[in-house]
Amino acid sequence: MWTYVKRPDRRFTVDIPELTEQLRGLRTAEPFTDGEYPLVLSAGERRAFTANTIYRDPTWRRRDPAGALRVSPYDAQRLGLHDGGLARVTTAAGTAQAVVEISDMMQPGHVSLPNGLGVDHPDHGRVGVAPNELTSVELRDAFAGTPWHKHVPARVEAV
Secondary structure, eight states, X not given: OGGGOOSTTOOOOOOOHHHHHHHHXXXXXXXXXXXXSOEEEEEEEOOTTOBTBOOOOGGGOOSOTTOOEEEOHHHHHHHTOOTTOEXXXXXXXXXXXXXXXXXXXXXXXXXXEESSOOEEETTTEEESXXXXXXXXTTSBOTTTOOBOSSSEEEEEEEO
């Protein structure tokens, strides 16, 4: 296998021109948020008790059973949100309602919802928000075509 490595120092040169150009563009990239959608939503955060969309009784989640929208204390105060209260999350793709968790883990301007929720259960109905309902193929990775989940422009309002 090492016969394919042509450099005398036995290192690989990884230069993919399309990616290199993308890296250069990061220096001058425009933000994706604006006045209509001023926050960045991470739609599908991994948490201690989330598990993709495995079909199971939602009572197994000992923490965060409702799949709360995590918000920084700064944004919560600014938006009039309260721990345990309800918020409406709106993106270009859709709108959902979630329970609020004010968290020091969140940076101002960023909110997050967990993955693996928003699935209907016969005994409990729908619990939490399905992240795919808030994402769109309009905002996607230029190479793989997968929708962005970790950088979704969003608006949050108290309900």
